[in-house]
Amino acid sequence: MISGLVQILLFQSLGELVSKFLLPTLPGPVIGLVLLVVWLVLRKGINAELAMVADGFSQYLGLLFVPAAVGVVLFLPQLQANALAIMSALMGSVILTIGSSALVVRFLSRKDAHE
Incomplete structure (x- = not known):
């Protein structure tokens, strides 16, 4: 260990x-x-x-999110003022992450099929 x-x-x-x-x-x-x-x-x-x-x-990875959740509550007024920008950034990053993950899986599965 x-x-x-x-x-x-x-x-x-x-x-x-x-x-x-x-x-x-x-x-x-x-x-x-x-x-x-x-x-x-x-x-x-x-x-x-x-x-x-x-x-x-x-x-114990979930414990690392507790301070972040407290920080979110602290900045709640700023988050509400910028909610549209935050939501669009989150949605865009999720879409890009899913798309890039799909491309990586496709690339790696082709590589495994050739071997």
Whole structure:
């Protein structure tokens, strides 16, 4: 378990370093996550320790939304004033996400069919 935590923290730290010195416009945790995914693809798998830590984190993922919900209540007047813009941005992002996911699944299913 310690090994899995060290791997996650290592890639987050690498992401923070890359963000600080090379790509200051991107958040460090996002860069670290991309680096972790690339590393796992190159290794062609996830080791047991990392999988155990990831499963443990995913069980409590819902708790991360509590502070966001409190923040939404705090900014309720601004949200009501900009409701149309927020709704159109949400709908547009959902449509783009579903469309891009469908394209990725189609691309990957064709790739699997050829192999």
